[in-house]
Amino acid sequence: MFARTVLTLAFATLATAAGAQEKVLNLYSARHYQTDEALYSNFTKLTGIKINRIEGKEDELMERIRNEGANSPADLLITVDAARLAKAHDLGLFAPVNSSVLNVRIPAHLRTEDWFAFSTRARVIIFNKLSVKRDQVRTYDDLAAPALKGKVCSRSGSHPYNLSLLASIIANQGEAHAEAWARGVVANFARQPKGGDTDQIKAVAAGECQVATANTYYIARMMRSDKPEDRKAIEQIGVVWPNQGTTGTHINVSGAGLLKNAPHREAAVKFLEYLASDDAQRYFADGNNEWPVVEGLKIANPALDTLGSFKADKLPVKDLAQYQAKAQMIYDRAGYK
Ligand SMILES: [Fe+2]
Numbered sequence: 001m002f003a004r005t006v007l008t009l010a011f012a013t014l015a016t017a018a019g020a021q022e023k024v025l026n027l028y029s030a031r032h033y034q035t036d037e038a039l040y041s042n043f044t045k046l047t048g049i050k051i052n053r054i055e056g057k058e059d060e061l062m063e064r065i066r067n068e069g070a071n072s073p074a075d076l077l078i079t080v081d082a083a084r085l086a087k088a089h090d091l092g093l094f095a096p097v098n099s100s101v102l103n104v105r106i107p108a109h110l111r112t113e114d115w116f117a118f119s120t121r122a123r124v125i126i127f128n129k130l131s132v133k134r135d136q137v138r139t140y141d142d143l144a145a146p147a148l149k150g151k152v153c154s155r156s157g158s159h160p161y162n163l164s165l166l167a168s169i170i171a172n173q174g175e176a177h178a179e180a181w182a183r184g185v186v187a188n189f190a191r192q193p194k195g196g197d198t199d200q201i202k203a204v205a206a207g208e209c210q211v212a213t214a215n216t217y218y219i220a221r222m223m224r225s226d227k228p229e230d231r232k233a234i235e236q237i238g239v240v241w242p243n244q245g246t247t248g249t250h251i252n253v254s255g256a257g258l259l260k261n262a263p264h265r266e267a268a269v270k271f272l273e274y275l276a277s278d279d280a281q282r283y284f285a286d287g288n289n290e291w292p293v294v295e296g297l298k299i300a301n302p303a304l305d306t307l308g309s310f311k312a313d314k315l316p317v318k319d320l321a322q323y324q325a326k327a328q329m330i331y332d333r334a335g336y337k
Contacts, residue, residue, distance in 0.1 A: 024050045025267045028065065030058040030079035031254060035287030042283070043274050049267050058084045065093050070261050075268040078256040081160040083167070085115045085255050086321025094257040099269055105276040109316040110293050115257030117317055118275045119290035121215045122310065123165050123250045125240040126201060128210045132238075137211055140169065140242050140250070144184025152188040153200050153209035157336035158328065161197070161215060161252065166330060167323035168250045171315055175326065182334035193337055198222070205233035215252070220289035220303035241310035248313040252320070254290065 027040075032055060040051050054061070058079045065074050077088055088094055094114035102116055110117040125137045136147060143152055155162060170178040190209035200212035201222060219239060222230040241249045256275065258268050274280055281292035285299035292299065331337075 023048060023267075024052060025264055025271055026052045026054070026073045026075045027271075028054050028056070028061045028074045028077050028259075030056060030061055030077075030084070033288045035283070038287065039275075039280055039283040042279060043271060046274070047267075047270060049270070051271075058087075062088055062091060062093065065259060066091060068261075072259065072261045073263060074259050075262040075264045076256050076271060077259055078254070080252075080254040081164060082117075082253055082255075082317045082320040083160040083164050083324045085253075085257065085317075086324065088257060089114060089321070093259055095260045095262065095265075097258050097269060097272065099273055101273040102276055105294050107293065107295065109314050110253060112318050115255050116272060116276075117253035117255040117293050118281070119254050119284035119288070120251045120293060120312070121217050121253075121290050122241070122312065123161060123213050123215055123252065124219070125242050126204050126212055126214055126219070126237045127240065128204050128207055129236060129238050131207065131210045134238055134240060137240050138242065138244070139246065140165070140213075141181060142242075143211065143213070144181045144188065146184075146187075148188045148211055150188065150190055151210035152185060153190050153203050153212045154185070154193045154336075155196055155200060156193045157182070157331035157334075160324075162213075162331070162336075163324050163327045164252050164320050165213065165250050166327035167320045168247075168313060168315055170323045170326055170330075171319045172247045172313070175330070178327070179330045179334060182330050182336050186334050186336050201237065202233055205236040207236075216304075216307060217289040220301070220307065223303040223306060224289070239307065243313070244311050247315075248311040250315075251312045253293075253317055254284075255317075 044050055061077060065072050077093065079085060096113045102111065106116055127137050136142060166178055166182065169181055197214040197218040201214050201218060203209050204212050222234050225231060243249055256272060258272065262268050276294060278297060281294050281297055282299055284290045285292055285301050285304065289301060289303055
């Protein structure tokens with residue numbers, strides 16, 4: 001399967017040389033959501049531009065783009081998490097894009113000069129309704145309070161979702177506070193960090209631990225699941241929008257950027273602008289249970305409706321990116337493995 005994709009790409013590169021300049025787009029993607037298929041095929045239907053997609057882990061893709069250098073067939077990198085997008089920026093992989101469409105459609109705090117967020121997800125607190133009261137977990141700071149000793153479970157501190165959460169705490173409350181917070185959370189662990197967000201949700205529902213953080217789309221996915229046990233697990237948990245009285249709930253993004261050596265620049269910018277269109281924005285919401293970045297867009301997703309509205313932290317995605325390394329150092333010092 002992978003080999004075939006590579007062959008297709010090689011062919012596409014030849015086709016470019018032969019002059020089929022803007023009818024193909026080579027997309028390197030670290031977003032692995034089945035529902036994205038429709039997002040891509042709709043673009044081809046609208047523009048006639050065929051998308052060749054190489055999927056991989058973000059680090060592998062970035063390494064590959066670096067190795068390919070000036071000869072890289074890659075036009076765009078699409079991935080999740082501000083930290084990863086910032087890494088691609090730091091490696092000098094992206095080229096600036098000045099598009100009035102993107103500047104108008106995407107709020108300023110959700111774009112940089114060379115990469116753009118197209119959907120957002122919130123990192124919320126979940127708790128076991130039988131053993132924890134909502135008032136005990138109103139803020140991220142509450143996760144470090146002694147009252148939750150032995151109750152908190154978590155995925156790894158090295159995971160970008162948790163790095164970005166801590167980066168937001170550094171940006172909002174300072175480094176010393178962030179370190180005290182990380183140490184407080186570690187002191188409250190019910191078990192060593194393991195598994196993904198869905199595992200934390202299931203552990204909280206089963207009472208193996210009582211409190212955790214999770215990205216909203218994992219919760220929405222379980223709400224909409226065909227499996228009765230998933231929906232039953234959701235009934236056991238409460239969901240809190242943290243920091244509503246202060247900075248707002250931490251959000252992260254999925255996004256994309258134009259690559260420096262893109263052979264199909266025009267098609268690539270067209271695709272970025274397409275991702276900000278009403279149609280594409282609805283795919284993010286309906287398909288992967290994320291929120292559109294375009295403001296005021298009506299979406300139809302019963303799970304997101306159930307979760308309701310909240311005040312989001314408006315910290316620029318650039319700032320989130322800036323504190324990643326510091327966040328990792330703090331987690332390491334705190335023993336948040
Ligand atoms: Fe995820």
